[in-house]
Amino acid sequence: MARGLRFMVQEHHATRLHWDFRLELDGVLKSWAVPKGPPTETGVKRLAVQVEDHPLSYWGFEGTIPEGEYGAGSVKVWDKGTYVLKLREPRKYHVLLKGKKLKGDYRLINFKDRNWLMYKVDSIEGPAKDSSGSKSRS
Numbered sequence: 001m002a003r004g005l006r007f008m009v010q011e012h013h014a015t016r017l018h019w020d021f022r023l024e025l026d027g028v029l030k031s032w033a034v035p036k037g038p039p040t041e042t043g044v045k046r047l048a049v050q051v052e053d054h055p056l057s058y059w060g061f062e063g064t065i066p067e068g069e070y071g072a073g074s075v076k077v078w079d080k081g082t083y084v085l086k087l088r089e090p091r092k093y094h095v096l097l098k099g100k101k102l103k104g105d106y107r108l109i110n111f112k113d114r115n116w117l118m119y120k121v122d123s124i125e126g127p128a129k130d131s132s133g134s135k136s137r138s
């Protein structure tokens with residue numbers, strides 16, 4: 001299982017404000033534009049429109065995309081962290097996000113064309129219990 005993959009969310013003040021959710025995967029940043037922003041709570045489903053993959057070199061980009069260029073407007077990193085890819089199917093991702101704002105189990109479900117739903121779920125799988133007590137030895 002891949003570990004230490006990165007994700008980030010950029011707040012993008014383009015013609016319409018949206019948030020770009022990006023997962024490092026297959027050597028690119030898989031990307032979705034989320035008009036209302038990724039949910040931070042369970043019980044909220046948000047539309048996430050898949051957009052073209054971005055190169056890894058785009059990681060952490062902040063700044064202003066000039067007028068006349070695609071996506072013109074200001075971009076800043078809204079959240080970033082690592083994630084664990086728990087399930088990957090052509091139209092379904094389960095990811096465990098470890099960011100500052102986005103934490104926990106998320107689902108991305110493709111329901112039509114490039115339209116996906118993104119939502120957070122309660123972690124019910126309760127595995128990985130530390131049965132041996134704390135292992136920390138400082």
Ligand SMILES: [Mn+2]
Pocket residue numbers: 012014018019020033071
């Ligand atoms: Mn964007």
